[in-house]
Amino acid sequence: MPDPADRPARLEDVHALALAMPHVTVHDPDADNPVYQVGGKSFVFFRTPRPDAVDPETGERYPDVIVFWVESDADKQALVQDETTPFFTTPHFDGHPSVLIRACRLGEISRTELAEVIQDAWLSRASQRRRTAWLGRRPGQ
Template sequence: MERRAVPEDIDAICSGLPEVELGVSWGDRPTYKVPRGPKGRGFVLYRAPHKTAVNPDTGELFADLLVIVVPDDSAKSALVEDPSVPFFTVPHFDGYNAVLVQESRLGEISRDELEEILIDAWAARAPKKLVAEFFADQ
């Protein structure tokens, strides 16, 4: 049986990708970046609670949001329009190729699905040569 994703899978998967480091962006937010060093570009960010992302059921700010980069608008649409997965967006992210997901809802997808989404996020930000080498080795 397929294992469900858990929040700890984020670090395990991201840290296992080439040239990834856990740094910060948006001030102090933990962010997985590629490549390592000053040219690193974020592909997964732990977002602080903010008035632009409110739970429509409770009116509370989402406290456990991840921002995950997607390759393009069609990938974003595929994730947010699929009712079987927990990904969504908010108007604040209109025009930005990223989706949101609550860490507490990662168990709604398999670890394999999460890994595929995170690899796509990494590949959208990593240098082209690094991406080509990674996929050539798969």
């Protein structure tokens, strides 16, 4: 029987998985573009439409861009250069340790993959003490 966690990711998974991480606060939780933070540092946020992320055919700004922090530029490049993933970046994020994905394309990755991206985003922003504590509680660690 297939693992239900390997179903296609959905928008509500982003919220649930980010909130499941320890010490998370949400800036503007009732807004369309909440910001998930750990220790006052954003690790996942929903972007407002910006001129650097547009549909190449229509020129319309993407209304559904989600930003995930990553640990390093190497991690960023691994995600955005892999043509099998929907992750991307824009010139606005050059030099910024983050990747972007459109909410309408979340279903192109599994919930398990999304969970890994969110956990990695959290780990990249959490304090050393919080990282160590969380990693120490994980099974098999």
